[in-house]
Structures are given as structure tokens and as C-alpha cells.
Amino acid sequence: MDTTRNIPIDLAAFEQLFRTHHKRLCLLAMNWIGDSDVAEDIVQNFFITLWNNRETLSLKTSFNAYSYKAIKYSCIDYLRREAVQEKRKGLFSSEIEIEEEEEDIADRMKLYAQIIDVVDSLPADRKNVFLLHAVDRLSYAQIAEKLNISINTVKTQLRRAYMYLRDKLHLFLFLLLIIYG
The missing domain is CATH 1.10.10.10 (Winged helix-like DNA-binding domain superfamily/Winged helix DNA-binding domain)
Structure with missing residues (x-):
């Protein structure tokens, strides 16, 4: 028994699929991400990818199950990318602070050397x-x-x-x- 389902190929059927599931998927993404704009973008990207692959994609589960997993993994990917970016920002910020501190120490050392020269x-x-x-x-x-x-x-x-x-x-x-x- 073949349980695969195809995505509607015509635009009207796809629009109906979008209208039916868009809000639920946005709420799902919002729960994961916490940012409504980012959640909207993730769902939008999901539907764009779905439309672009509609002729070759066949679902082995219900659309609800497929869309839930796709949104979930997109949100996880987004959160991972954000964590990496935050880590990079933190490292960059630390490097700048270290450089500023080293410059400050170098300036002080020059000043102390000049004071010692004058005292000498x-x-x-x-x-x-x-x-x-x-x-x-x-x-x-x-x-x-x-x-x-x-x-x-x-x-x-x-x-x-x-x-x-x-x-x-x-x-x-x-x-x-x-x-x-």
C-alpha cells in the first residue's frame, strides 16, 4: 500500500494549503524562536521551499506532521546560527577589550618610563x-x-x-x- 502524498501542483490548491496551515505554523515557530518576525520568515521560507519542490516532493506522513518537523528543524537551525553568531560577537568583543587593555598598559609604561627618565x-x-x-x-x-x-x-x-x-x-x-x- 502506497501512503505517499503529493503536494498540490496548482496555485489555487497551494494557496488553500498555505491559508489553512500558515497561522498554526507561525505560532509553532514563534514558540520555538520567541520572535514573531523571525517565525514568519521561517514559515515563509518553508512554503517557498515547498512550492519550489512541489513536483518532486512526496510525503510519507500527513502534511501536519511533515510541516511540524520542517518548522521545528528550521527553528533549531536558526537558534544554532544565532548562538554561533553571539559566541563570535563575544569573542570579538573580548579581543577588542584585550587590545584596548594592552594599549592602555603600553601607554602607561611609556609614561612611567618618561617619569623615571626625568627623575633620573x-x-x-x-x-x-x-x-x-x-x-x-x-x-x-x-x-x-x-x-x-x-x-x-x-x-x-x-x-x-x-x-x-x-x-x-x-x-x-x-x-x-x-x-x-
Whole structure:
């Protein structure tokens, strides 16, 4: 017993098939996808493919069963494609963030190198006082005791060091404010 069914070949019968099943198939696709426009497109594509293959297609099940499976698998394919695209967007976004972070680190390193160069250009005694104060966080009295100099000498050396740094680094500090401000 042959249970195959052919798709109606004439346009009027096909239009009737479309009108009868279109809404149900759109609701089915909508349940899978959650987007009415995409669901409509999937059902539309199903009927276009059905029309294009009407002369060679023979169904071994009812049209309802065939259309249900076709829409279901089209929806699954769509969801898979969307998942892949989202994954690619996430990877691309992560790559951009990493590149921006690497550029940010490189910019900071250049700036730090320039600051170190300016500090290194200080006279040796002034540089030593400045580093003890700025890096080691020693007080004026501790620096004076450690270097066996007066507190006024420490103050003078620090004032001169900061003035020199301010003159040399004003552009760098301005850039810092722009970049991190």
C-alpha cells in the first residue's frame, strides 16, 4: 500500500494549503524562536521551499506532521546560527577589550618610563632625597638623620626637586589627566 502524498501542483490548491496551515505554523515557530518576525520568515521560507519542490516532493506522513518537523528543524537551525553568531560577537568583543587593555598598559609604561627618565635627570643628592621621601615615604626628619643633613636642606632639596619635576612633567601630567581623568 502506497501512503505517499503529493503536494498540490496548482496555485489555487497551494494557496488553500498555505491559508489553512500558515497561522498554526507561525505560532509553532514563534514558540520555538520567541520572535514573531523571525517565525514568519521561517514559515515563509518553508512554503517557498515547498512550492519550489512541489513536483518532486512526496510525503510519507500527513502534511501536519511533515510541516511540524520542517518548522521545528528550521527553528533549531536558526537558534544554532544565532548562538554561533553571539559566541563570535563575544569573542570579538573580548579581543577588542584585550587590545584596548594592552594599549592602555603600553601607554602607561611609556609614561612611567618618561617619569623615571626625568627623575633620573635630577642631581644625585636631590634625587636621593626625593626618592627617600616619595618612594620610601620617610619623613623630613628621617631623611635628615639618614643622610646626616639638616631638615632645612631636606626641605630645600625636595622643593627644588618638585619644581623641576613640575616643569618637566607638566605635559605628562596633563596627558595623565586626559587618559585617566
